[in-house]
Amino acid sequence: MDKLRSIITYALLIIFGLTMVVPFIWMLSTSLMTQSEFNKQDTLFIPKEEFHVWNHGDDSQRILVVMDKGETSIVHTLDKDLNIIDEYKEVPTSEIELLRKKPSLHWDNYVKAFTKVPFGLYFANTLYVSFASLIGVLITSMLAAYAFGRMEFKGRDFLFYLFLSMMMVPQPIYMISSYILLDKLNWLDTYNALIVPWLANIFTIFLFRQHFKSLPKELFDAASIDGCSTFGMLWRIIMPLSKPIIATASIFSLITSWNSFMWPLVMVNRPELRVLQVGLSYFNQEASTQTTLLMAASTFSILPVLLLFFFAQKQIIASTAKAGMKD
Amino acid sequence: MKPKWKISPYLYILPALIILVAFRLLPIVMSFVISFYDWSISGTGRFIGLENYVTMFRDPIFWQSMMNTFWLVIIQVPATIVLSLLFAVLLNRIKYVKSFFRIIYFMPYVTSLVAVSIVWKLIFNEQTGLANTFLGYVGISPQKWLAEASGIFYLMFNSIGIELPKFMHGPSQALFAIIILTVWKSLGYNTIIYLAGLQNISKVYYEAAEIDGASKSKQFWHVTVPLISPTTFYVLIMTTIVSFQTFAQVYLMTDKGGPRNTTKLVVYYIYEKGFDMLEMGYASAVALALFILILALTVFQKRVEKHVNY
Numbered sequence: 001m002d003k004l005r006s007i008i009t010y011a012l013l014i015i016f017g018l019t020m021v022v023p024f025i026w027m028l029s030t031s032l033m034t035q036s037e038f039n040k041q042d043t044l045f046i047p048k049e050e051f052h053v054w055n056h057g058d059d060s061q062r063i064l065v066v067m068d069k070g071e072t073s074i075v076h077t078l079d080k081d082l083n084i085i086d087e088y089k090e091v092p093t094s095e096i097e098l099l100r101k102k103p104s105l106h107w108d109n110y111v112k113a114f115t116k117v118p119f120g121l122y123f124a125n126t127l128y129v130s131f132a133s134l135i136g137v138l139i140t141s142m143l144a145a146y147a148f149g150r151m152e153f154k155g156r157d158f159l160f161y162l163f164l165s166m167m168m169v170p171q172p173i174y175m176i177s178s179y180i181l182l183d184k185l186n187w188l189d190t191y192n193a194l195i196v197p198w199l200a201n202i203f204t205i206f207l208f209r210q211h212f213k214s215l216p217k218e219l220f221d222a223a224s225i226d227g228c229s230t231f232g233m234l235w236r237i238i239m240p241l242s243k244p245i246i247a248t249a250s251i252f253s254l255i256t257s258w259n260s261f262m263w264p265l266v267m268v269n270r271p272e273l274r275v276l277q278v279g280l281s282y283f284n285q286e287a288s289t290q291t292t293l294l295m296a297a298s299t300f301s302i303l304p305v306l307l308l309f310f311f312a313q314k315q316i317i318a319s320t321a322k323a324g325m326k327d
Numbered sequence: 328m329k330p331k332w333k334i335s336p337y338l339y340i341l342p343a344l345i346i347l348v349a350f351r352l353l354p355i356v357m358s359f360v361i362s363f364y365d366w367s368i369s370g371t372g373r374f375i376g377l378e379n380y381v382t383m384f385r386d387p388i389f390w391q392s393m394m395n396t397f398w399l400v401i402i403q404v405p406a407t408i409v410l411s412l413l414f415a416v417l418l419n420r421i422k423y424v425k426s427f428f429r430i431i432y433f434m435p436y437v438t439s440l441v442a443v444s445i446v447w448k449l450i451f452n453e454q455t456g457l458a459n460t461f462l463g464y465v466g467i468s469p470q471k472w473l474a475e476a477s478g479i480f481y482l483m484f485n486s487i488g489i490e491l492p493k494f495m496h497g498p499s500q501a502l503f504a505i506i507i508l509t510v511w512k513s514l515g516y517n518t519i520i521y522l523a524g525l526q527n528i529s530k531v532y533y534e535a536a537e538i539d540g541a542s543k544s545k546q547f548w549h550v551t552v553p554l555i556s557p558t559t560f561y562v563l564i565m566t567t568i569v570s571f572q573t574f575a576q577v578y579l580m581t582d583k584g585g586p587r588n589t590t591k592l593v594v595y596y597i598y599e600k601g602f603d604m605l606e607m608g609y610a611s612a613v614a615l616a617l618f619i620l621i622l623a624l625t626v627f628q629k630r631v632e633k634h635v636n637y
Binding site: 005006009010012013016017019020021022023024026027030038039136139140141143144146147148151152153156159162163166168169170171172173174175176177178179180181196197199200202205230255258259261262265266277280281284291294295298301302305306309310313316317320321322323 | 335336337339340342343344346347349350351352353354355357358361366414417418420421428429430431432433434435437438439440441442443445446447448449450455457511514515516519520522523568571572574575578579594597598601602607610611614615617618621625
């Protein structure tokens, strides 16, 4: 009975797991097909190319079938580079053979997609914006969380709840007014619009504050006796004890800025300033019929985040699990 | 020398405070003010009082976008809760390769909405998509998915010969396709949260239930479900807030919220009014209406939570 139960459990988990990964597998396999393979639809997951050859005598020549007339067929004969040698040649159908190449992976789709629009530039922009805001977020959050977590001052709780309530307001609510504000600052279509508003992150402040509060008071008392300044304590005591939480916050910050879409879509119009997600969305409009290139672009655009996720999945999953636990 | 406690705390908060006041608080307040203005792209607006709100209440597309959003939330949120709890319960039972499954389930959550929307748009393609291929395996005729404006309940019941009254037609099949993708993307995240919640339930309760002779399904309904309810409320509130904000899927997968506006969700409508038609005052009014709705729902859910918490 218990064995049956565990078999059913695993079976269900595998089915659900497949539902989760099949879209990714399909994306990857489509990205490695030629467009005609994809359109033909008989190769669902494994890219393989089909072609006809004409076997006559000892010779086997690659051909393109134009029309099948029953007994005979009209074909173009091709050379090695698939250029047409003889047009509309009539050959016996019995001498034509359909061959399937072993899985052929068209990695050149990636090169084509990457060079068709300046994805290299989009990657560079995204990296620049993500890391610039990350550095800002870490600095502002450390400082603010230090004050909120370890200092007593008037208005502390008020300010903290003000921050928390601002966090609850969804981004689309203030999108229009932010646009007007950035327009007044003449920051539209600049990196400033993508970076400066995101130099502080309430969630990170909250995360750091929880951690700073949990550090033992004795450490600070001892440092104070040794003549360590307030800022010195942040630098010499808190920082070294906060490496794991800084790493976690950085990973989340990077993933969020890498994936952010609506904000850069609205705030930036100049193609040179496009970030990856916006570039990909324009590519989706321009290359909507070139499925294989689109899938290649989707694949390489999620690759950095997926690598970061696989690399740091323990921390990511552990701190997500914590998010649901209220204290 | 004693540190100057008086000013220095404020200095530490200052950098974050400046950014958050300038780019959060100010825009939030401005959004409220602008909703009373006739504000086109640049230059200053003209004060028109409540006119934007009056227009909004008479705007059929606004109501349709609200209705579409309502369908999305009302289907997506329960589906997410049920499925992620199911995943978590199953995951909680097994000993081996647990972390492998966790990684697999979490993957869609970290990947960008833009990329997965593009992939799912092709999955739902009528001729070449994976969705119709799989439907074909189980003997269901190909569907139009993102191009289908008819209601999903109407299509289901119509195929078995039952004609539903108009108000029961449900969201369009196109919107339903978007719901499927959105549930798929958020499942892993909520599964992890549920899993943590399940691991927090003390074994004592199950042992006691076992002694009383409760079957496994009884244990689930009378031990797990009540004791997991704080997590359920967390998932409920977060998923509701997030699903009200759905935008990228509509932008990338549909033709401006089509077919026949059936996938035009309210955040997409805000975008369209504000940045396509440049009616920024009006768009702000819609944004504010959405905000009040989200706020009211969150407060309501918190109230309910207080009543049923164990």
